[in-house]
Amino acid sequence: MDAIVKSLRPADEKEVALEPVRRPTREEAEAAVRTLIAWAGDNPDREGLVDTPKRVAKAFEEFYRGYNERAEDALERTFDEVGGYEDIVLVRDIPFYSHCEHHLVPFVGKAHIAYYPSEGVVGLSKLARVVDVFARRMQTQENLTAQIIGAIDETLKPRGVAVMLEAEHQCMSLRGVQKPGVSTITSQFTGVFQDDPTEQVRFLTLVRSGK
Template sequence: MDAVVKNFPPQDNSGRPTQKEAEDAVRLLLRWAGDNPEREGLRDTPARVTKAYKELFSGYELDADDVLGRTFEEVAGYDEMVLVKDIPFFSHCEHHMVPIIGKAHVAYLPNGRVLGLSKIARVVEIYGRRLQTQETMTAQIAKAIDDSLRPRGVAVMIEAEHMCMAMRGVQKQGSTTLTTTFTGVFKAEPAEQVRFMTMLRGR
């Protein structure tokens, strides 16, 4: 019985596969694709891929609440829109695991407290570095800021190109998908959505 147990690869407490199991999975895919994982050019590829994936999907290791935990109350009465636009991000489609490349635009209406501007970009990165749909990512960013800051409203717009459309399937390069989420005042008052769009487009 002990011999059987020893044949099982060890796993960490999270239940995730080990590094070796992940690298073996990459080797299997290389073989499935028709190549030889033992040839010189591919010999180190499994280790490189798992290292890259650790970075590309690092959002699973991070919590948006931790990033958004610190706010500032000394705002001298400022209660107008705060907009951070053109935040670049790279994500991966959860259906085909190919890149999503885009920009996020995030605004909120303060309710006595404001966030450090870099925190908004960090939240975009946290949700971007996961397997995603654009619709889900848009809603997640808005909810994280809404829950943590409790502003009068949040507006999020994401514009992105999906490589699952550009590289495979219909193969339509350059097409852009746009998604929005509005909460609070932005949702209740269409005029605030118009103001958000006007500021976003710089008119």
């Protein structure tokens, strides 16, 4: 990864670069974890914790690998030989986990994505890949929803896209109000889904069918 990391936030469904931030070294990251362990009240030098800073740094690389990935790369290959199919394509119950940018604790849920093809279709697994690219960043659920639909709409240029996320936030279940089992639902629509309420109903019906 580059030594300089740009913080990314959406504006009108597009990412804009803020002030560059120097990416700390692995040694600096591990030292920061040691500081947090000590601040929490434990001894970072005891046997059970002595290697924890290394493990946490490695885990962060996996948790936040989305900063090094582009959704456009997952969507760049499309297929035109679909026998003239032009109806809705829906992939539902895509599992994901992300981390709340306010407390760095997980929120876990499922994504449902539908689109109407206009210039070919994309491999179904690629939609799940798009979810992962953006979920593996520090996020809010609202922003995650907007980034997913923005990437699909801009790259595939379909006749319409629908995205719905359902997730449980551990910042609500483990801290604060401590209310486990509460689901947060976000949705966004473009194209025909946005223009025609009956298409939104169709999308929601297909998502809920069989549940």
